[in-house]
Amino acid sequence: MAKSLGPVKRKFSPWTDPSAVPFIRFENVTKRFGTFTAVNDLTLDIYEREFFSLLGPSGCGKTTLMRMLAGFEEPTSGRILLQGKDISGVPPYRRPTNMMFQSYALFPHMSVEKNIAFGLEQDNLPKGEISARVEEMLKLVKLDQFAKRKPAQLSGGQRQRVALARSLAKRPKVLLLDEPLGALDKKLREETQFELMDIQHTLGLTFLIVTHDQEEAMTVSDRIAVMDKGIIMQVATPAEIYEAPSSRYVADFIGDINILEGTISKTEAALGAPGAIHIDSDGIAVKVEQECQAVQGDKVAFAVRPEKVRISPEQPADTSVNAVYGEVWDIGYLGDFSVFLVRTADGRIVRAAQANVSRLVDRPITFGDMVWLTWSADAGLVLTR
Amino acid sequence: MATVSEPQTGDRSNPARWLVVAIPYIWLLLFFAVPFLIILKISFSDTAISIPPYTPVFEGFGAIGDYLSQLDFENYLFLTDDPLYFQAYISSLRIALISTFLLLLIGYPMALAMARAPSSIRPTLVMLVILPFWTSFLIRVYAWIGILKPDGLLTLLLQTIGLMGPDDQVQIFRTDYAVFIGIVYSYLPFMVLPLYAALEKMDNTLLEAASDLGCPPWKAFWKITFPLSLPGVIAGSMICFIPITGEFVIPDLLGGADTLMIGKTLWTEFFSNRDWPLASAVAVVLLLMLVVPIAIFQNQQKKVA
Amino acid sequence: MKSHRFDATVLTLGFAFLYIPIIILVVYSFNASRLVTVWGGFSLNWYTTMWSNEGLMDAAWVTARVGVISATLGTILGTLAALTLVRFVRFPGRMLFSGMIYAPLVMPEVITGLSMLLLFVALGIDRGFWTVIIAHTTFTMCYVAIVVQSRLLTFDRSLEEAALDLGCPPVKTFFKITLPLIMPAVVAGWMLAFTLSLDDLVIASFNTGPGATTLPIKIYSQVRLGVTPEINAICTILIGLVTLGVIATSISTKRTELRRIRDEHEAARGA
Numbered sequence: 013m014a015k016s017l018g019p020v021k022r023k024f025s026p027w028t029d030p031s032a033v034p035f036i037r038f039e040n041v042t043k044r045f046g047t048f049t050a051v052n053d054l055t056l057d058i059y060e061r062e063f064f065s066l067l068g069p070s071g072c073g074k075t076t077l078m079r080m081l082a083g084f085e086e087p088t089s090g091r092i093l094l095q096g097k098d099i100s101g102v103p104p105y106r107r108p109t110n111m112m113f114q115s116y117a118l119f120p121h122m123s124v125e126k127n128i129a130f131g132l133e134q135d136n137l138p139k140g141e142i143s144a145r146v147e148e149m150l151k152l153v154k155l156d157q158f159a160k161r162k163p164a165q166l167s168g169g170q171r172q173r174v175a176l177a178r179s180l181a182k183r184p185k186v187l188l189l190d191e192p193l194g195a196l197d198k199k200l201r202e203e204t205q206f207e208l209m210d211i212q213h214t215l216g217l218t219f220l221i222v223t224h225d226q227e228e229a230m231t232v233s234d235r236i237a238v239m240d241k242g243i244i245m246q247v248a249t250p251a252e253i254y255e256a257p258s259s260r261y262v263a264d265f266i267g268d269i270n271i272l273e274g275t276i277s278k279t280e281a282a283l284g285a286p287g288a289i290h291i292d293s294d295g296i297a298v299k300v301e302q303e304c305q306a307v308q309g310d311k312v313a314f315a316v317r318p319e320k321v322r323i324s325p326e327q328p329a330d331t332s333v334n335a336v337y338g339e340v341w342d343i344g345y346l347g348d349f350s351v352f353l354v355r356t357a358d359g360r361i362v363r364a365a366q367a368n369v370s371r372l373v374d375r376p377i378t379f380g381d382m383v384w385l386t387w388s389a390d391a392g393l394v395l396t397r
Numbered sequence: 398m399a400t401v402s403e404p405q406t407g408d409r410s411n412p413a414r415w416l417v418v419a420i421p422y423i424w425l426l427l428f429f430a431v432p433f434l435i436i437l438k439i440s441f442s443d444t445a446i447s448i449p450p451y452t453p454v455f456e457g458f459g460a461i462g463d464y465l466s467q468l469d470f471e472n473y474l475f476l477t478d479d480p481l482y483f484q485a486y487i488s489s490l491r492i493a494l495i496s497t498f499l500l501l502l503i504g505y506p507m508a509l510a511m512a513r514a515p516s517s518i519r520p521t522l523v524m525l526v527i528l529p530f531w532t533s534f535l536i537r538v539y540a541w542i543g544i545l546k547p548d549g550l551l552t553l554l555l556q557t558i559g560l561m562g563p564d565d566q567v568q569i570f571r572t573d574y575a576v577f578i579g580i581v582y583s584y585l586p587f588m589v590l591p592l593y594a595a596l597e598k599m600d601n602t603l604l605e606a607a608s609d610l611g612c613p614p615w616k617a618f619w620k621i622t623f624p625l626s627l628p629g630v631i632a633g634s635m636i637c638f639i640p641i642t643g644e645f646v647i648p649d650l651l652g653g654a655d656t657l658m659i660g661k662t663l664w665t666e667f668f669s670n671r672d673w674p675l676a677s678a679v680a681v682v683l684l685l686m687l688v689v690p691i692a693i694f695q696n697q698q699k700k701v702a
Numbered sequence: 703m704k705s706h707r708f709d710a711t712v713l714t715l716g717f718a719f720l721y722i723p724i725i726i727l728v729v730y731s732f733n734a735s736r737l738v739t740v741w742g743g744f745s746l747n748w749y750t751t752m753w754s755n756e757g758l759m760d761a762a763w764v765t766a767r768v769g770v771i772s773a774t775l776g777t778i779l780g781t782l783a784a785l786t787l788v789r790f791v792r793f794p795g796r797m798l799f800s801g802m803i804y805a806p807l808v809m810p811e812v813i814t815g816l817s818m819l820l821l822f823v824a825l826g827i828d829r830g831f832w833t834v835i836i837a838h839t840t841f842t843m844c845y846v847a848i849v850v851q852s853r854l855l856t857f858d859r860s861l862e863e864a865a866l867d868l869g870c871p872p873v874k875t876f877f878k879i880t881l882p883l884i885m886p887a888v889v890a891g892w893m894l895a896f897t898l899s900l901d902d903l904v905i906a907s908f909n910t911g912p913g914a915t916t917l918p919i920k921i922y923s924q925v926r927l928g929v930t931p932e933i934n935a936i937c938t939i940l941i942g943l944v945t946l947g948v949i950a951t952s953i954s955t956k957r958t959e960l961r962r963i964r965d966e967h968e969a970a971r972g973a
Contacts, residue, residue, distance in 0.1 A: 130868050537724065
């Protein structure tokens with residue numbers, strides 16, 4: 013792709029290197045519970061030091077996938093390889109993975125330091141080494157003063173840190189985090205996200221996180237796997253997932269998006285411009301610039317994010333852009349943004365988001381106004397799936 | 398690879414896992430299930446005069462054929478012959494039914510009052526109900542003898558307050574009334590606790606919603622509270638009805654000579670007449686009568702668990 | 703307001719009904735007179751005669767030993783049974799197993815007692831101390847199973863998974879994590895089992911033998927002869943012991959509860 017998608021977080025992309033060896037490999041993994049298929053013939057590679065997210069609605073199989081890696085479930089068929097070795101049949105207490113539980117699962121009858129030391133004690137490490145490591149972990153999560161407290165005497169945020177410290181204490185090859193921030197309030201969650209990234213980077217571990225919160229996944233991950241009904245819909249970087257979703261499902265699941273169903277009326281061959289496609293969506297003609305395998309007559313969807321749609325009372329002079337005329341049906345004021353729901357002549361709703369850059373607007377667009385929605389040919393994309 | 402379809406932790410081959418099931422299972426099979434087969438067997442065998450007073454059971458598998466040919470319904474026929482047994486069964490059921498109804502009548506208002514009490518005193522109330530239940534059955538029945546005896550405390554009380562002449566005596570002891578009092582008294586905690594459990598967890602806003610929708614309180618009780626407490630009513634009734642049917646101590650200590658209850662009959666057959674096969678037949682018939690209520694009770698318990 | 707007064711009346715009458723007979727029984731154990739209806743002044747006479755009644759004391763000692771041993775066995779078996787009920791979703795004969803747990807809870811004692819006796823006779827085991835223990839273990843384990851089961855149902859299994867995940871093998875996990883956390887229920891189960899064993903007359907009567915007369919059997923045989931203050935005295939002691947036990951347990955749970963509330967306050971304050 014010629015244009016880069018979104019900001020580059022850091023120079024780390026082993027998945028683009030064909031010679032890189034995956035750290036964890038799920039190979040045609042299927043897991044059935046009775047007649048219910050939780051994970052369906054899934055193949056996935058995760059690389060060392062990657063911060064990888066499994067994202068999807070509840071029941072999509074993401075937690076089952078993680079629990080199979082931890083050893084709490086065995087695949088019905090397929091293999092799971094860790095550093096090239098098949099780990100099926102290895103019980104959880106002999107796997108080099110550690111997990112941070114959604115409920116934190118702190119042992120209520122043990123103090124904070126006993127909780128953190130628990131895993132180390134199982135390895136029969138010398139006492140001095142254990143206490144040194146516990147101290148180090150307490151410092152890492154900034155809980156030095158709370159060592160003697162019981163979990164019940166801690167706040168939610170502190171418990172979350174103890175759980176993190178406990179799962180990190182054994183320096184696992186892979187840290188599994190099951191909805192790690194789900195129980196925290198929004199503000200604390202945002203802070204903690206950055207701390208998690210920091211810790212992952214400092215310790216150089218591989219993190220696998222399960223979440224249903226797309227913002228969380230977008231913020232922390234190197235790559236995201238969007239899952240639905242036991243299969244992976246797309247594996248890509250957050251920016252790719254957002255800007256170039258591979259299917260209607262992913263486009264709809266991540267963020268807000270307008271989807272117009274239609275048929276390809278002209279392809280680049282007819283238009284004479286590379287990558288140019290025209291779509292007819294029940295009378296709305298959409299011009300797109302995109303490399304696409306689809307041919308004339310294919311049923312496709314056109315997707316465009318609301319923030320890439322401009323709203324204006326005047327008809328655009330530039331005829332190369334896409335334009336839709338309609339009535340302002342509803343306005344959602346979100347503070348930083350306002351979302352306008354515009355109804356076209358045939359009753360379809362198209363959304364446009366506009367940043368509220370100034371506090372007061374001379375002539376604000378309001379309910380019932382007739383407006384033009386416009387977007388450039390490269391603002392949206394064609395989805396064939 | 399074949400897998401068990403239940404979600405569970407790995408290491409299924411661990412034999413310790415199966416010991417957890419096997420130990421209590423084998424114990425219960427040996428000491429609970431097998432005895433029922435034996436009781437069934439003996440109920441079909443003949444009375445022998447020697448002790449143990451029935452012809453022996455285990456003669457090896459070769460003897461099974463012999464043994465089957467020996468089986469007869471003599472004891473059961475005897476049960477049908479003598480109207481005393483039939484009357485005892487009917488009387489047991491009657492007493493158990495009436496007692497269960499009385500228990501509901503007394504227990505329900507108590508449970509309701511407990512559930513409606515301020516949450517701060519509820520644990521204390523629950524403890525007050527449980528405490529007598531921890532106290533020996535025998536002791537509690539015994540306590541009533543002193544009260545109900547003709548020259549007991551009830552007579553004394555009624556004479557003192559003048560409701561009774563100095564020569565009159567309360568004639569309750571050794572009658573069915575005393576049995577009802579004893580049963581209601583002994584089983585009341587068993588009735589109140591399941592009822593309370595069902596009533597206590599009920600969402601109070603339901604009644605507020607009913608009231609908001611124009612339903613007067615007494616109607617709301619019959620339309621909302623009572624139907625929702627039905628699992629508790631069934632559980633409490635079964636927990637009381639089943640053991641009451643086979644009750645021995647209460648009719649023996651408080652009832653009269655004409656108080657017929659099958660538990661007492663069984664006890665007499667066994668300890669006084671030493672007719673073990675007949676006692677076994679009595680037990681088997683009693684068990685058959687209780688199969689349906691026990692099945693209801695088990696279903697209820699499984700739903701709770 | 704009207705329902706309020708109704709509730710108060712119901713509870714007062716209900717608890718009066720439950721407690722007055724017991725109170726009377728206790729009061730009359732201190733009666734100097736042998737007659738139930740005559741108050742002859744306060745006396746500890748019956749406690750001293752009770753103390754020197756060797757048969758009664760022997761029976762008490764037998765009962766205490768039977769209670770402790772059968773409650774302990776019943777607690778171990780009942781806890782295993784509870785684990786089976788909650789943790790083993792599917793195994794051959796699960797229906798039968800849960801049936802055998804629930805049935806003894808309501809089974810008339812005469813049936814349980816008689817059937818067990820017939821088993822011992824069939825196996826050629828002499829009846830006595832140990833047959834009573836086996837019988838008591840069998841019916842008390844079912845009560846323990848129910849008590850422990852209800853605790854296990856609310857047990858957060860991720861705690862065990864966390865221990866496994868941190869390298870602790872299953873059996874060790876049970877003893878380090880599961881057992882300490884379900885301990886209050888196990889202890890409650892033991893106390894219930896002990897009390898049930900202490901109370902039982904019918905099952906013990908069927909399964910006892912020479913030299914293993916339990917206290918309820920002794921009391922029963924004396925009660926049949928009539929009300930005596932001596933029986934009141936021993937009953938009072940039993941009631942006292944049980945009441946103490948129940949109150950001690952409830953105070954200790956209350957204390958744990960208070961500590962939990964204090965902990966939560968502390969957690970809310972300190973960050």
